[in-house]
Amino acid sequence: MRVVVTRSIARPGRTWQPVLLIALTVIGTAAISVWKPTALVYGVQRAGLYAAVAIPMALILGIVHIVNLAHGELMMVAAYLSYFAARLLGLDPFVSLVPVAVVMAIFGLLVYLLTVKHALKAPELNQLILTFGLAIALSQTVNLMFTSQSWKLSLGYVSASATVGDVSFGVFDFVYVAAAIALAAGLQLFLKRTRMGKAALAVGQNPRGAAIVGIDVGKTYAFVFALAVGLVGGVGSLFLAKQAIFPMVGGPYTMKSFCLVAMAGVGNIVGILYCSLALGLAESIIDGIRGYAGWSNMVFFVIIIATILVRSWRERKV
């Protein structure tokens, strides 16, 4: 998708937006804490997972301008790699995280060089079909190799719990919150403080201009794509620690990530943290209302439709 990036990938939105978001977050947090404290805890944890998966997608979309519909499937492949590292080499997912991320980055580079690179100038629809095809190819290959049987590591620490008053809850999922914050902060630092990051930002904003000033656009795209796949690979390892894996496990996360990226605005990495929090809390709150848990699926659709409507309304005003 060839999107004209009008805002910096690393730049936050208008000044009133974060303030409003923070205010809403504080009010919402207080209200949920009174009504159902566990909804708050699990909403935040869920948000962490969503954000950790979505941030690498935002990086690709913001700089390479490709909607990677194989994003969740790449995470799934990484989770399988991590699973085999655990089964065959006895490596804990937290240990295999780095090697798996490196392997996935190399795999991402190959995917970029063999497929994505050749579709950069193609119409947006072709790009979407390409990554959609990649997603199907990855999930079906894994299905053929390992069947649809789900696999899950049994790790004692994922059941770690804390008790506050008479409420007990799991604490492992805060790992995803930490991962999301680390990813967002790390990418901000990378994009603002490093030579390669600045080059990537320049390419994301204006590829032609970047090329004129001597930046190798092709290499930058390849690097960013590989980096994002490596990052989602690392998230895949963490994902494996808690979740059961199977060939189709990645699909829903592609959709959620796309929703979050669209909601936050193309390339707005920090915005993804806020949007994930909103999505995670909203889902968790609706889940907590007896008899209406199924409606939490609607949140995702409502958000994506509302975002598109608001964006088109704003553009018309301009």
Add this chain to the structure above:
Amino acid sequence: MRKAFVAIACFALIGAAAFAQGVIKLGANWPLGDVSGMECSKAAQLAVDEINKAGGVLGKQLQLVVVDDEGKGDKGVAAIEKLATVDKVDVLLGGIASGVAVAQVPIMKKYQIVTVATGAAASASVEKALGPSPGSDWYFHLHPWDYNQGQSYFEGWDAIQKKYPNVKISKIFLAYEEGAFGKSSFDASNAIFGSRYTFDGASFKSALQGGSDYSAALEAAKDFKPDLFIWAGYAQDALPLLEQSKAMKFSPPIYLGAPPAWPTDIGKSPLAEDIMLYGMWAPSINDISPISKKFSDSYVAANGTGPTSYFAALSYSAVYIIADAIKRARGTDREKLISALEATKYASPLGETITFTPSKIIKHQGIKNQKILQWQNGRQEVIWPFEVQSKPLVYPLPSWK
């Protein structure tokens, strides 16, 4: 005249020889991308190979033609169309999902090929669509209907409470995945348990659909304080649910999982210890049934690992039931084959002898009983029916360590 007689006799002999040397085609559909479907296909092929090795049926070899229904109704319909018109199979078998079966019923009614179904539990859709006898007499349903399952559980828990006086059940909670499978499980359980027990439930989003958080359903269950906690979801939910239950310090006296299949390695998890489950076959039946042991050993020898769900044993049984009926019917003539199948008495690997008796709507229902099992030392042990009990019940579920 004499020449004509000789010619006719020759043709008849050639024809008979060709018939004798031919094959009996069994057509099957299962979702081959799904591990249970693939296991069904392997188990049925194992039975075919065993029968062929022993000389076949009426001097003919059995041939199994399997079509992948992908777990989708339209593919299931296309599978029947192909098996009936292109492969021209003599008998049909197979199936897992009710959604596929209900879509197949109209085309199956069109061809009326004798069928031994290994799946489809949803009575409200599939059995209703089949309709009563004689219109559905060609359909032999091996798998229990949902109301058979519910009734079986009801009887099972009654029997367990009688045998183990310390087991007291008055409150049952069902956490169910929010799709059709979970919802129908809730409705069926509510209809059966609701009259006798205090019954409640809450839905969750299965990991199969991208869910990862069971806290809302577990919290509702924890508040309810059930004596029997049941979850109806998929294999992908099994261990994450247990982990989250432990994290939330939710340990009811009986914790029971009712997924269609369990993850292969769940028995290795200490969290699975003493968790109960419903099923029809488990490797522990090998200890008390030589037929089960023969099936299990042959399956492992052919495929390297044992089956993970009871569907494999059902499919294996289906082939033997068909082969036996063809032998007794002296061929594949439809009416004679139906009569022969009606007289089936097959000592199956499931630990029971399969016969066909009427159910609520159709005339030919095979298995009506489920089993109540428990994970003990990484194995599924049969707790009820007591005739096939392999280990005593561990009760209550020890608190999470």
